[in-house]
Amino acid sequence: MTTATATVPTTAGPAAAAATAVAAASVLSDDPAAHRVLTGDRPTGPLHLGHYFGTLRNRVRLQDQGVEMFVVVADYQVITDRDLADRLAEHTENLVLDYLAAGLDPERATIFPHSAVPALNQLLLPFLSLVSVAELGRNPTVKDEITHSRQSAVSGLMFTYPVHQAADILFCKADLVPVGQDQLPHLEVARTVARRFNERYPHADGSAVFPRPQALLSEAPMLLGTDGGKMSKSRGNAVALGATEDETARIIRGARTDADRRIGYDPVDRPEVSSLVLLAALCQDRAPEAVAEEIGDGGAAALKRTVTESVNEFLRPLRARRAELAADRGHLRQVLRDGAERANAVADATLAEVREVMGAAI
Structure with missing residues (x-):
């Protein structure tokens, strides 16, 4: 997730992103409630200990500090690197189950499915117009995902994955995004989109529409899978939170x-x-x-x-x-419905604002 300008052809590199991340880590001590965090996962299988110590524990800590939390269940993004979204509804509910069991509170964190927020996805078109094909092709995370994709050929969705993540972040105007070191290039795309949009379509008074989100780098130590490789849902090398x-x-x-x-x-x-x-x-x-x-x-x-x-x-x-x-799957579905209602209100307001400034510019 990154940032750039309509007139600047390149995005900031990893060193700049890391510097931004270090700066962001200190802001929370001032006024946690003044910040909004966007985080989330793809529902592709059960969460495991790597997820807990890498992200879940920190999300609960941020929530308890009073930071406003938006947690996206990125169901649409499941099809970025696979042909079928297998058992998607079941995986989505189980993801919420893991969230709640780990301590996320739906009264304090907005937990919502990506697919239930249409206005979020409508932001993708104007955002894509701000990023060049060459920039997308240079994104190291996309190149790595394409290399390790299980598909014989990747879709255009995979290629534009960083811009989808930019929409996830910017629809709610999150100013902080917890990420690992490998996700900094994605955050740089979100920062680039925010900056370029603000420069091309400012409010009438010159003010910016979007904040430029900063990275909150996880301090969690790296846990390997039981096979010595990367801990992964799909490799069967991790202890799921729900395992016996x-x-x-x-x-x-x-x-x-x-x-x-x-x-x-x-x-x-x-x-x-x-x-x-x-x-x-x-x-x-x-x-x-x-x-x-x-x-x-x-x-x-x-x-x-x-x-x-x-x-x-x-x-x-x-x-x-x-x-x-x-034992109460209905409660899990209600959590998603309530979260989607809150997320839709935010996304609709952001899309209306985007349409207003773009219409004025056109």
């Missing part, structure tokens, strides 16, 4: 380690072992070095036993809340 204790034990038992019996915390030279140590440490709220020292010469078996016990103990209350919420 037995499923959790089975998944962790199959985790990759190494031949050194002495357990240590060395993310560079022993990434698989260190990721497991870190997972146990996060669940115990302790330093990973202390956890590794405690396991000592116990080897992989003791490490996996510690991780399994730590994860199951940590997730027990979340899983209890999840089971209670899952």
Whole structure:
């Protein structure tokens, strides 16, 4: 997500985005309620521990600080890199289930499905007119997604994915967006769209329509999947938040380690072992070095036993809340309806404002 101008052909690079992110991290201490955050996920499967420690925990923290939260269930975006949106309604409800179990409060966070907010998607056309084909082609995240796509050929939707995300962010005029380092190029597109729109279509008094959103970089440490690769819903290498204790034990038992019996915390030279140590440490709220020292010469078996016990103990209350919420699927659907109503009111107002300034310019 980024920013640019009608007259400037290039977007700011990663260094500029990172600098923006650092600046944004300090703003919350002043007046959290003055800020609006947009975040969300694609409903492509159950959320796992990587999601919890990477994003969910931070979203709940921001909500509790008083930041206004918009959480998009990006159902339309599921078809960016796949031919079919398989079990979309089920995945959408389960995503909301994970959100609520993790602590998001629908009274304080607007949780809504992308597809239920038509005005949001109508912003895409004017936004696309502000970004060149060359700029979209240079986006590193898009190139990476295309490389790893499971499709024989990618659609135009994949190519314009960063502009779709810009619409998600700008429709509610979010000024802060929690992202990982790999998503900074997308945020730069949103910043580019905001700046170019403001320069081309300002209000009559010269004021800007959109804020230029800043990145809130996650400080969450990187957790590897149990196969040593990127933790992913689709690779079966992660512990889902809704997994049973037995499923959790089975998944962790199959985790990759190494031949050194002495357990240590060395993310560079022993990434698989260190990721497991870190997972146990996060669940115990302790330093990973202390956890590794405690396991000592116990080897992989003791490490996996510690991780399994730590994860199951940590997730027990979340899983209890999840089971209670899952008994009332109607409540989950009502959360989405209420969120969509609030999001539509915001999106309709933004689209009306966009039409007004564009009409005046034309």
